[in-house]
Amino acid sequence: MPSQPGRFGRRCGAQDQRSSEVGLVTGLGNTLRQLLRHTGGTALIETAIVAPVLIVMSIGTFETSRMVARQSELQSSAEQATEIALAIIPDTETELGQVKSKLMASSKLSEARVVLSFKYRCAAGALETAKPSCSEDSLATYISMELSDEYQPVWTHWGFGKSLEYHLRRTVQIS
Incomplete structure (x- = not known):
């Protein structure tokens, strides 16, 4: 069959290969557009990424508030013991032991x-x-209070961080 004037003859196989490549690119483009339009699972994926972060932040906030609360309890107990010491002015080890027992009860410490x-x-x-040897007029007596406690946050059980040590020291002049 002679070719028509003004037309170039092309082999049939070359046309098929070119059209299949164009079809593959067009097919991938269409598939990609469909995937981008489909947003049904995005909320689930976003939740899977954000939820662990929010959980860790919540635990951190909770544990931090417990640490601050314990520090406040110890401060309050020391203040209470100071008031008791100033009220009864202990002179003997027995009276000092009574102040100590009140302090242990209010602070829940051993x-x-x-x-x-x-x-x-x-x-x-x-x-x-x-007790130094000086005149009674120049002698001042104090009670020294030392409280220590340890708080172990939840994350130390998971291998992160370490326990928190509380050390509270008060010195009260009683005479």
Whole structure:
């Protein structure tokens, strides 16, 4: 069959290959457009990404508030013990033991975590644990209170961080 004037002859196989490549690109483009239009699972995926972050932030907020609350409890207990010491002015170890038992009860601490002791000062000297030999007029007596506690946040059970140590020290002049 002779070719028609003005037309170039093309082999049939070359046309088929070109049209199949165009069909593949067009098909991928159509598939991609359909996937971009389909948004049914995006909320689930976004939730899967955001939910763990929100959970960790919530736990952190809760644990931080518990740490601050415990510090406040210890401060309040020390303040209460200060008021008791100023009210009864303990002179003996027995009376100091009574203040210590009240402090242990209000702070919910064991005996090992609460240390009360007498401290003394002559005039403007340093605090000493032993009663110095100076005149009664220049002798000042103090009660030293030391509280220690440990708080273990939830995340330490998962291998993150470490426990929090509380150390509270108060010195009260009683005479």
